[in-house]
Amino acid sequence: MKYPKIPVAQSVIALCEAKDIHHVVISPGSRNAPLTNGFASNPAIKAYSVVDERCAGFFALGMAQQLQKPVALVCTSGSALLNYYPAVAEAFYSDIPLIIISADRPIERIDIGDGQTIRQKNVFSNHILYSANLHSEVVAENSDPIIMRKQFESRKHNEREINLALNTAIEQRGPVHINVPFYEPLYEMVEERSLAPLQIFAEIEEPVIPQKNLKTYADLWNSAERKMVLIGVNNPGSVEQRFLDILAKDPSVIVFTETTSNLSHEDFFTRIDTIIGPIEQSEDRENQFKALQPDILLTFGGMVVSKKIKAFLRTYQPKHHWHVDEKKAYNTYFCLNKHFVTSPNNFFFQFFPLIQAGESTYRENWIKVKNVRQELHEKYVEEIPFSDFKVFQEIFRRIPQNSVIHLSNSSTIRYAQLFRMDPSYQLFCNRGTSGIDGSTSTAVGAASIADEPTVLLTGELGFFYDSNALWNDHIPDNFRIIVINNGGGGIFRILPGNKDSENFDRFFETVHNMNAKPLCEMFGLDYTSAHSMEEVEKSLRYFFQDKGSPALLEIFTPRKVNDEVLLEYFKFMRNQ
């Protein structure tokens, strides 16, 4: 095994290894050669090569999400680093540990006219948990005491900073940046490590809530007749089922789960918009919303997709909103009055012995509504023409059990909220920043790690945007992509706005005639297209079978029908 000659590169690599960071995504460059050669020659590291840094960032994000561990990224100096920013922001808001390691020139070479040089120090400062700005180290060949002293101080500073950055990513689950300036020569390797960096251990402790404080909240909970639990993004398997079962059988509690909550129970309300949407359309909306308004709202998990529930809870606020999370609590409904700083499992473990199931008709009343809406949903789908709505229904019927499903932003994630999902699915979407710029790369990252087959569902603008995601040697043959090509950004037809204005087609929907076939030819994916419901049904029957390569199904839907079918859906439910 060989090591880079530059000691700071040795420290970065040794500390990553010591902290169980074994996956490193490297983009090409020369300034990063000490890191690239060091990581790539280390048998404990799995190194991936991805040219486009924006894709590399999201690819690493998808991997880290599957592994539930940090993944490192290595790039050269200059704009290369800035291309990580979309993934850094997503990781920041979605609590995913990413270690960004950028090579740089020594500080005195910045802003003096050297090539490929920008101000890299603290470059992600608004969206990063820690920025370690390392000192450059000269490999001193002589034993001048002043140089030796400086070298020693730099080394200690660097070791400490690397430790703090890596520990922050591990302890607080999020992105960190380590900027490493290097003097030339960059490519020299040695047989022996010249140092063994000191490790400062990461500390992961579950905070415990003082029991006395909990009692006050338990009293409020026990006296409230209407409690709503709303669950956003969660990793599969992260909350114990026994706790969910207790919530599900309390008559004074209704549990709303988002598609990306990855939690299920037959008595939960999994399709939030099918409850709220028809009420919004109803003439009796005021009374119905008041009947749904909770006294206490308990939330956990990450971002909530449903705009409808946000609008409802902001207008019909609960008296109390409590959020459970080890790290942060957003005041999404403008009435947050308690942040329980712990994990949901720990909170329930401490809280449930203090509460009793309340007498109430709250859950029972809304379960009746839910059941009626489910019947209406089935009736509606039978009646509607070929459209995004109908296609999504069929897709979710056909995706095999146990699949890892990545949903792109835009209308895909919103449609997904309307259909029944098999409880064995693991569902993900980049909701941290809701960008359309990295869904494919994230899905490819997940596919490269996941034990189960990964399926990406995406709109075509998002797919074309991130097409370099397919420029990747690690895509498994069982990876599947379904592109819903509705000729533009279909979401803009659904959102309120003037669809007949001059600007609409060009600047909002961005109408086009492109298709994904040439990209599939270029990147070696099996390609199928479908233009009708019959073709969709037929293609989906064979699509998930082994094809000896990754495969893409492109479904062309009528852009001017899609929005009408979706908007009519809520009216149809309202009228019954």
Ligand SMILES: Cc1ncc(C[n+]2csc(CCOP(=O)(O)OP(=O)(O)O)c2C)c(N)n1
């Ligand atoms: C990086 C980024 N740029 C712009 C947007 C704004 N945006 C949201 S949805 C959308 C259109 C997406 O179209 P498509 O992927 O075809 O999905 P569809 O709306 O048809 O479901 C755009 C441009 C965004 N979310 N992210």
